[in-house]
Amino acid sequence: MKHLTRHITLVAALVGALSLAAPLAAQAQSFKAGFVNTDRIFREADGAKAAQTKLEQEFSRREKELVDQGNALKSATEKFERDAPTMSENQRNTRQRQLVEQDRDFQRKRREFQEDLNARKNEELSQVLDHANKVVKQVAEAENYDVILQEAVYINPKHDITDKVLKAMNGGK
Template identity: 75%
Template sequence: MSYLTRQWYACLLGLAVLSAPVAAQEFRVGFVNTDRIFREANTAKAAQTKLEQEFSRREKELAELGNALKTASERFEREAPTLPETQRMSRQRQLVEQDRDFQRKRREFQEDLNARKNEELQQVLDRANRVVRQVAEQEKYDLILQEAVYINPKHDITEKVIKALNASK
């Protein structure tokens, strides 16, 4: 059988399946917006607060270090024309080292924050997925999607999931 013939038979079979009478049981599809869960669920808000508390001190230290570096750089720019060559080169090397240290600390901070954020969001997602399964089983859904290009709002069960998440401990 040629490729086109197989394609034709596959299309006919697909049409036959789609046009067959629907069984007494309806196929139910639901949709969950995970971004909305991450924004609105109490567990997600608690995770965000936890991260802010955990990283606020380091963030403040980085801001102070950045401001000190900026101040030192501005002072160097003002004083550089009047400094002897050796002193100017020495201060310039110091500024380069301070900037390198600042960039390293900022990168480490961002990496640590991202790793912790991923851990916390994964915990929220795991809990949300358990609740989605519960809602799907209770309301007899056959399929729950988490990403879609378009979804009819009547299939969106995000609100039910958020309420169930907020109700559970």
């Protein structure tokens, strides 16, 4: 009898636990997650492509000037190396100082160019990301997603909603 009571108590506890677990299982099945690949957004969204074109136009003149200055410095250095044996020591030292100064100027301009380009690229990509995040939120709300991830170690391709987001960002519904 004692054994039977213990068995009935165990069965009752098990039934109670299952009744508590059933709503949790139902809730877990209704959880909906998605993933957005931001690298693809930055490559494929019309806004990202337009930003890239805008940056190329904005910085192409400065880039060409840097390339030209770098080529001129290289030519001047090669000429110096050819002519150095026939120059006086004073001429050699003077020309060497001029080349070092030209190289410093070139390196400074190249550094400034890269910093300016990076700053502008960050501004443009930030605008693209802001727009993407708004679209992701719209898709998430419209399709009842509980969470949308942008970074993941692994994602099952069936949860990738990047195509939907790109389509919405690029004007297609």
